[in-house]
Amino acid sequence: MAVIPLTDLTERAREIFRLVVEGYLADGLPVGSKILASDERVNLSPASIRTVLADLEGQGLLAAPHTSAGRMPTEIGLRLFVDGMMQVAEPTREERATIEQRLSDGGPIEQALEATSSLLSDISGAAGMVMVPSREPRLRQLSLVSLSPDRALAVLVGEDGQIENRVVELSEPSTASALEQASNYITARLAGKTLAEAVRVVQLEVASGRSELDNASKTLVERGLAVWSEDAAKRPVLIVRGQANLLDEAALGDIERVRSLLDDLENKQSVAGLLENARQAEATRIFIGAENRLFALSGSSVIASPYRDREGKVVGVLGVIGPTRLNYARVVPMVDFTARSLGKLIG
CATH class of the missing domain: 3.30.390 (Enolase-like; domain 1)
Incomplete structure (x- = not known):
C-alpha cells in the first residue's frame, strides 16, 4: 500500500494520528481512545475519536494488535509521520560537546570508530553501527x-x-x-x-x-x-555495538522478531550492503521495516548517515538499528551530528 498524501487527512485526523504515533514511540504501547480523550489537545468524545481511529486504520496508517487494544502506527504510518510531521530535536550544546569529546580521545582511527559505534548505541538506546572507511593510509x-x-x-x-x-x-x-x-x-x-x-x-x-x-x-x-x-x-567492514539494547522489556514480548534481528546483525556483509545505500545520500536516511528486504522479518528501522573526510569525500557510513519505535526526532539529528564529528577526525 502506498503512503497517502498528508493533505488527504483532515486536521482532526492529522492531530489524532500524530498523538498516536508520538505516544507509541514514547513507550512502545498502543494508544487507546480513552487516553486520547483525556488529552486536553483533543476536543472530541471517545466515540468520535474511535471513528477517526477506524478511518486511519482503514487507510493503512494505524493498526490494532488486539481487538480491545488501542492503535499503533503501521510501517506506512511511520513513514508518513517521519517524512511529513516529525519535528526533530537538535542536540543541545552539552550533547554536542559530549559527542565530540568521546570521539576525540586520541589513539588509532579504529579506536575512534569503535567509540562511535558505542556512542550511537548509547544515544539511541538501540544498536550502533559504523562501516570502516574503505580507504588505505598513505x-x-x-x-x-x-x-x-x-x-x-x-x-x-x-x-x-x-x-x-x-x-x-x-x-x-x-x-x-x-x-x-x-x-x-x-x-x-x-x-x-x-x-x-x-x-x-x-x-x-x-x-x-x-x-x-x-x-x-x-x-x-x-x-x-x-x-x-x-x-x-x-578487519570487519562493520563494527556493531549495543546489541543487548535490543533485548528490552517490550522486545521480550516479540522474541522471534528480536532473534531475527540479531541473526541479521550477525550477517555483517548484508548489513554493510544496506548501509552502502546511504553512501551517496546528502542527508541522513531512514529505512523502516519492510522497506528494506533484509529487515522485512524483524520489522526493524535503520537510521544511517554517510561520514566524510576533511576533503569532503564520503569514506564510510554510520547509523543505528532498532525497533520501528525508535525516537526518530531525537536520534536522526544525533546520528547526523555524530557523522559530522567523526568526519573531522578522518584525515
Whole structure:
C-alpha cells in the first residue's frame, strides 16, 4: 500500500494520528481512545475519536494488535509521520560537546570508530553501527626494528600522522643492516603511496630487475608491507555495538522478531550492503521495516548517515538499528551530528 498524501487527512485526523504515533514511540504501547480523550489537545468524545481511529486504520496508517487494544502506527504510518510531521530535536550544546569529546580521545582511527559505534548505541538506546572507511593510509615512513632473530617490529607512520605497530614474523633470521636497508627503501621509494600501490611498485621493480635490494632486504620489504595488507583484509567492514539494547522489556514480548534481528546483525556483509545505500545520500536516511528486504522479518528501522573526510569525500557510513519505535526526532539529528564529528577526525 502506498503512503497517502498528508493533505488527504483532515486536521482532526492529522492531530489524532500524530498523538498516536508520538505516544507509541514514547513507550512502545498502543494508544487507546480513552487516553486520547483525556488529552486536553483533543476536543472530541471517545466515540468520535474511535471513528477517526477506524478511518486511519482503514487507510493503512494505524493498526490494532488486539481487538480491545488501542492503535499503533503501521510501517506506512511511520513513514508518513517521519517524512511529513516529525519535528526533530537538535542536540543541545552539552550533547554536542559530549559527542565530540568521546570521539576525540586520541589513539588509532579504529579506536575512534569503535567509540562511535558505542556512542550511537548509547544515544539511541538501540544498536550502533559504523562501516570502516574503505580507504588505505598513505605511507610517510615505515621502520623495521629487530625484536629477535626471527621477529621484527614494523612501525608505520601515515601521511595523516597516524602511527601503527605490527609484529612481523620473519621466515629466516635477518641482520640489522638488512632491516635498515629495507626501512630506508620503503621510506625513500614508497612514501606517499597506498599499501596496494607500494606492493605493486616493489613487484614491478623486482620483476624488471631494477630493484636495488638484495634478496634478504627484498623479502623484508614484501613482508613488512604484507602485514598491513593482511590486517586490512581481516578487519570487519562493520563494527556493531549495543546489541543487548535490543533485548528490552517490550522486545521480550516479540522474541522471534528480536532473534531475527540479531541473526541479521550477525550477517555483517548484508548489513554493510544496506548501509552502502546511504553512501551517496546528502542527508541522513531512514529505512523502516519492510522497506528494506533484509529487515522485512524483524520489522526493524535503520537510521544511517554517510561520514566524510576533511576533503569532503564520503569514506564510510554510520547509523543505528532498532525497533520501528525508535525516537526518530531525537536520534536522526544525533546520528547526523555524530557523522559530522567523526568526519573531522578522518584525515
